[in-house]
Amino acid sequence: MTNRVKRGELSIAAELVEFIEQKALPGTGVSTDAFWQGFSDLINDFAPENNALLEVRNTMQSQIDDWHKARIGTLHNEKAYDTFLRDIGYLVPDGDDFEIETTNVDPEIAKVPGPQLVVPITNARFALNAANARWGSLYDGFYGTDAMGRTPKGKGYDRGHGSRVVARTRVFLDDTFPIEDASHGDVERYTVVDGALLIDDNPLMMPEQFVGYTGDPAKPKTILLKNHGLHVELVFDDTHVIGSHDRASLADVRLESAVSAIMDCEDSVACVDAEDKVVAYTNWLGLMRGDLESTFEKDGKTMTRRLHDDRTFTTPDGGSLTLKGRALLWVRNVGHLMTNPAILDRDGNEAFEGLMDAMITTLIAKHDLARDSGNSVHGSVYIVKPKMHGPDEVAFTNRIFSHVETVLNLPANTIKVGIMDEERRTSANLKECIRAAKSRVAFINTGFLDRTGDEIHTSMEAGPVSRKDFIKRKGWIGAYENQNVDIGLECGLSGRAQIGKGMWAMPDDMAGMIEQKVDHPKAGANCAWVPSPTAATLHALHYHKIDVFAVQAKLKAGGRRSYLPALLEIPLASYRAWTDQQITREVENNAQGILGYVVRWIDQGMGASKVPDINNIPLMEDRATCRISAQHIANWLHHDIIDRDLVMKAMHKMAAVVDEQNSGDQNYTPMAPDFGGIAFQAACDLIFTGREQPSGYTEPVLHRRRLELKAQQNG
Numbered sequence: 001m002t003n004r005v006k007r008g009e010l011s012i013a014a015e016l017v018e019f020i021e022q023k024a025l026p027g028t029g030v031s032t033d034a035f036w037q038g039f040s041d042l043i044n045d046f047a048p049e050n051n052a053l054l055e056v057r058n059t060m061q062s063q064i065d066d067w068h069k070a071r072i073g074t075l076h077n078e079k080a081y082d083t084f085l086r087d088i089g090y091l092v093p094d095g096d097d098f099e100i101e102t103t104n105v106d107p108e109i110a111k112v113p114g115p116q117l118v119v120p121i122t123n124a125r126f127a128l129n130a131a132n133a134r135w136g137s138l139y140d141g142f143y144g145t146d147a148m149g150r151t152p153k154g155k156g157y158d159r160g161h162g163s164r165v166v167a168r169t170r171v172f173l174d175d176t177f178p179i180e181d182a183s184h185g186d187v188e189r190y191t192v193v194d195g196a197l198l199i200d201d202n203p204l205m206m207p208e209q210f211v212g213y214t215g216d217p218a219k220p221k222t223i224l225l226k227n228h229g230l231h232v233e234l235v236f237d238d239t240h241v242i243g244s245h246d247r248a249s250l251a252d253v254r255l256e257s258a259v260s261a262i263m264d265c266e267d268s269v270a271c272v273d274a275e276d277k278v279v280a281y282t283n284w285l286g287l288m289r290g291d292l293e294s295t296f297e298k299d300g301k302t303m304t305r306r307l308h309d310d311r312t313f314t315t316p317d318g319g320s321l322t323l324k325g326r327a328l329l330w331v332r333n334v335g336h337l338m339t340n341p342a343i344l345d346r347d348g349n350e351a352f353e354g355l356m357d358a359m360i361t362t363l364i365a366k367h368d369l370a371r372d373s374g375n376s377v378h379g380s381v382y383i384v385k386p387k388m389h390g391p392d393e394v395a396f397t398n399r400i401f402s403h404v405e406t407v408l409n410l411p412a413n414t415i416k417v418g419i420m421d422e423e424r425r426t427s428a429n430l431k432e433c434i435r436a437a438k439s440r441v442a443f444i445n446t447g448f449l450d451r452t453g454d455e456i457h458t459s460m461e462a463g464p465v466s467r468k469d470f471i472k473r474k475g476w477i478g479a480y481e482n483q484n485v486d487i488g489l490e491c492g493l494s495g496r497a498q499i500g501k502g503m504w505a506m507p508d509d510m511a512g513m514i515e516q517k518v519d520h521p522k523a524g525a526n527c528a529w530v531p532s533p534t535a536a537t538l539h540a541l542h543y544h545k546i547d548v549f550a551v552q553a554k555l556k557a558g559g560r561r562s563y564l565p566a567l568l569e570i571p572l573a574s575y576r577a578w579t580d581q582q583i584t585r586e587v588e589n590n591a592q593g594i595l596g597y598v599v600r601w602i603d604q605g606m607g608a609s610k611v612p613d614i615n616n617i618p619l620m621e622d623r624a625t626c627r628i629s630a631q632h633i634a635n636w637l638h639h640d641i642i643d644r645d646l647v648m649k650a651m652h653k654m655a656a657v658v659d660e661q662n663s664g665d666q667n668y669t670p671m672a673p674d675f676g677g678i679a680f681q682a683a684c685d686l687i688f689t690g691r692e693q694p695s696g697y698t699e700p701v702l703h704r705r706r707l708e709l710k711a712q713q714n715g
Contacts, residue, residue, distance in 0.1 A: 007040070009346040013342045016277060019281060030363065030407075035407065038406070038408075042407070046399075056389075057695060060089070069461050092429050102439060103439075106380060109497060116498075116528065117260075118503070120269045121264055122269045122270075125305060135311075136536060139253060172253075172541065176227050179203070179204055180202050191220070192220060197210035197213075210225060212314060230256045230259075237251035257539075260498070267450075271607075272703045272707050281364060292307065310322050324373075328375060331383055332383070333384070333386075334357050342356065385420065395437070397417060398440060423451070427451065434488075434491045441497055444493065445498070455570075456632060460691055462570050462572060463573070468590070476566055479564075479569075480563075489552055494526075499525055505625075508618050513539065514538055521548045587642055591651050593613060593626070596613075596658045597611055597625065598679055598686070599671060631690055634688075634696075678705050679705070
């Protein structure tokens with residue numbers, strides 16, 4: 001039984017009240033009474049509109065379902081479909097051209113293209129790792145991953161592999177910071193003479209790339225270079241294992257890596273009650289105050305992680321240059337759908353969690369706004385808002401943030417919004433979505449995984465969809481990705497906001513990432529998601545290679561291409577001569593992914609984790625991947641491609657596989673052979689009730705089942 005206390009017209013879990021009154025509010029200048037009155041107004045007065053917007057989703061989905069049911073078995077008519085979607089208000093007309101009016105945006109968002117991390121805010125160590133990933137070792141990135149084809153065996157230093165790492169790094173330096181008539185590979189000394197960098201006795205071909213140093217100019221400790229807005233630091237140390245074998249004593253090359261990071265309260269966490277929310281909010285508070293710490297055991301040693309300090313260099317003219325030591329932090333709030341039992345409104349209903357997050361995460365961010373050289377040096381709060389459906393929902397978010405600013409005594413538009421373009425109705429109306437928050441928008445980003453889950457659910461009644469690998473080849477995906485960039489440029493985001501791309505989901509495949517993820521900056525994205533700090537360092541290489549703003553200028557000059565017809569293409573299986581083996585393999589692959597993710601979510605409260613797939617390849621999994629797999633099986637069940645018996649056979653078989661994959665985890669509870677556990681039942685719920693889940697989301701099932709388990713554990 002939750003211990004609750006009254007604040008205004010709200011009934012709130014005591015632990016959340018204690019956190020807000022004892023930790024979050026002090027130091028913000030906001031009185032306790034004003035906060036609770038404003039919070040109560042937000043929860044109670046905005047709930048009816050929130051409910052109405054969700055009902056619009058349901059009504060439109062029912063209309064789309066009925067439209068497809070009436071035409072099942074007939075050839076899809078694109079023109080008629082477009083007209084129908086306009087008639088029901090699913091598609092809205094594009095208004096006049098405009099550009100965003102967002103001001104006070106930090107340079108990491110507006111001016112510096114680079115990698116972006118997304119991490120669960122409930123894990124303090126991960127949060128600190130991400131915040132500190134602003135700078136990363138290229139030597140470590142090459143040495144400790146498969147980026148160069150292999151990783152060294154054992155704990156000892158592999159001198160041969162180390163030499164290859166040094167040589168590969170010198171190639172990067174030659175490509176990015178070329179020297180007149182020389183190569184970094186042959187250098188014996190770096191010196192600063194009369195404000196100029198000399199490499200041996202040769203200048204850089206572009207001398208302006210030298211922007212700073214530390215130590216004695218005749219023998220610097222570090223040299224700071226700059227290319228495409230990103231910094232690179234050469235570190236010299238003749239006592240270092242690499243530096244001692246290097247003619248120039250170059251011990252490391254450190255890249256400005258994760259320019260920004262998203263602290264996630266949504267897809268990558270499992271927050272189902274006040275206990276969980278307090279953990280999330282506490283870590284966000286530590287980041288905003290700058291005092292978050294995490295103590296842990298590693299290799300038999302106790303270690304404590306803290307936020308890195310800023311970095312100061314001497315400029316070529318003898319002045320001083322200070323650079324951020326940490327990534328610029330966004331916080332991702334929950335979308336409009338979910339409620340949370342941490343707060344009950346005046347009628348005893350659970351409060352919408354998105355409203356909770358808006359008020360509390362912004363309150364916490366006031367601690368940062370009061371600090372020098374904190375997260376935002378321009379006085380802004382950065383909130384990513386996911387899973388919005390169309391312009392009306394974006395406008396609703398805008399009004400929520402305005403209310404929060406008023407209650408917390410913040411200037412209008414202090415809160416900047418990141419719009420996740422991951423739901424079909426947002427994709428199809430992206431220009432009007434941006435217009436609805438044109439004074440706040442500082443980020444748009446494609447979310448291919450959720451976008452695919454919504455695509456399947458929206459068109460559930462149209463027919464059986466293709467196998468998952470073939471869905472990726474459909475034309476709507478390319479149209480979706482390209483339109484996002486084109487509309488962002490048309491609306492003036494270049495140089496003022498981030499236009500982002502999605503995650504590289506294979507954290508152990510850095511060679512593949514280096515080969516393929518360069519396509520994101522080539523497409524005009526000035527940020528893209530990576531799964532780890534090391535991946536951020538390696539992905540930073542792409543932003544040195546590609547001048548993103550030049551790409552954006554070229555794309556903008558070409559004008560927006562017409563993508564809407566392709567965007568509305570439904571990924572149906574046009575050719576279904578599948579063998580029984582192919583069908584079974586597809587279902588088992590989906591089942592294994594669902595079970596591997598859900599069992600950790602339910603049993604251990606892990607909202608995101610590196611989960612082995614059916615081929616034992618580790619993949620980063622979150623609710624978006626689970627949504628696709630569950631909706632895919634639900635679609636095939638609905639259209640009689642498979643039956644319940646085949647699905648249950650696959651679920652039983654894959655539960656045993658997942659159990660074996662987790663056999664080394666002492667905290668893991670096996671699902672087989674009885675299959676009676678809550679986690680297994682939750683996975684089945686996602687499939688067999690998939691058609692009924694709102695927009696095909698996994699959250700309602702996962703939250704209900706996690707709460708059931710927690711009640712059982714506490715009972």
